[in-house]
Amino acid sequence: MSDAMVSASLKPNLAEIEERLLGGTTQRRGEAVFARGEGCWLWDTTGKRYLDLTAAQGVAMLGHSHPVLSAALAKQAQTLIACPNFLYNDTRALFAAKLAEVLPAHLNHIFLANSGAEAIDGGLKFARLVTERTGIIATMRSFHGRTIGAVSMTWEPKYRKPFEPLLDVTHVPYNNLEKLDAALDERIGVVVLETVQGEGGVNVGEAEFLQGAEKLCRERGALLMIDEIQTGFGRTGKWFGHQHFDLQPDIICMAKGIGGGFPMGAIAYNDHVNTALYQGAHGSTFGGNPLASAAGLAAIQIYQDEKVIEHAAEMGELLFARLNATLLDRMIVREIRGTGLMVGIELREKAGRYIKMLMDDYGVLVLPAGSNVIRLLPPLIVTPDELEIGIQALAGVLPA
Ligand SMILES: Cc1ncc(COP(=O)(O)O)c(C=O)c1O
Structure with missing residues (x-):
């Protein structure tokens, strides 16, 4: 057996450990185990990259691993x-x-x-x-x-x-x-x-x-x-x-x-x-x-x-304009609302399966808010290009 194979076979199943020891009160979304972050991006232990439009539940305003x-x-x-x-x-x-x-x-x-x-x-x-x-x-x-x-x-x-x-x-x-x-x-x-x-x-x-x-x-x-x-x-x-x-x-x-x-x-x-x-x-x-x-x-x-808050206000306006232009005419979308970079897309049905599809199929992380709302809380340093990746992913999962 090669060294790499030995270490792979000894590698603990990290998701299973969390589930067994820490699972009592927490519902997890999928099997991915997150190991690294930079800016608006996260990587799991397999090397798959995800766009984090949750800022780790609204906390990583400066993105992940801000150097300063x-x-x-x-x-x-x-x-x-x-x-x-x-x-x-x-x-x-x-x-x-x-x-x-x-x-x-x-x-x-x-x-x-x-x-x-x-x-x-x-x-x-x-x-x-x-x-x-x-x-x-x-x-x-x-x-x-x-x-x-x-x-x-x-x-x-x-x-x-x-x-x-x-x-x-x-x-x-x-x-x-x-x-x-x-x-x-x-x-x-x-x-x-x-x-x-x-x-x-x-x-x-x-x-x-x-x-x-x-x-x-x-x-x-x-x-x-x-x-x-x-x-x-x-x-x-x-x-x-x-x-x-x-x-x-x-x-x-x-x-x-x-x-x-x-x-x-x-x-x-x-x-x-x-x-x-x-x-x-x-x-x-x-x-x-x-x-x-x-x-x-x-x-x-x-x-x-870095005038982060001014940037957030600007990105918020851009995000609303692009979301409205891209998604508002879809039957499934009831309303798009929020302030700044705190955005809710209310659907006419439960949001859970779309949130999971965004993660699994597009590598885009978003949050629920209540049962029918997809919530976006991107890091405040998000760029227009990153927002656009998220918008296109939403356009991909929500039925036309
Ligand atoms: C508005 C609001 N208040 C209070 C809390 C609780 O904060 P914590 O989870 O740090 O206890 C949260 C967490 O999501 C929140 O969004």
């Missing part, structure tokens, strides 16, 4: 990986200052966490301390994560129902100000909104609803917390989704793009919220660790230096 981001991580990994929050750390301080540069000025306090759901749970705790109220309003079709606090607000019943009783959450229809008005009574401490619902179908918020929600919160002593986990860091063509609507939220929750793909979450909040906090009110062992901070510092610097 990778170098910053490597340098920090060789310098200091762990430094607890009870000690000051140079990289964490520099990252906090950099994040403050891009945050709206009134959100001048930050808590560093590790994920989106953790940021959401922290934000809920802060709101509870400020208002001393337990009621929460979220919206139908919302998605806020899977921890027990975040899943209380996540709309999809299959994610939420098995874990009841949960927090005291009232779900109102998205973009329905009248229903929000009726639900927002003196028990409600916080209204939690996405400016574009991501997982729920790429539903774009209306200015009247979002601005009306802010006004109602102010009148009734509730806080407005915006979930910027998917919409933040340029996804919608601005730094934050709420900036399309001139909102002044009390709290925003961030994750996904904040570290350019490195796991990290954050909460930013205003002076009013800060007055209710005290040392020990919240904490996190890993939150703001030097490696994540180095990633965040480098990522935001790249967003600024």
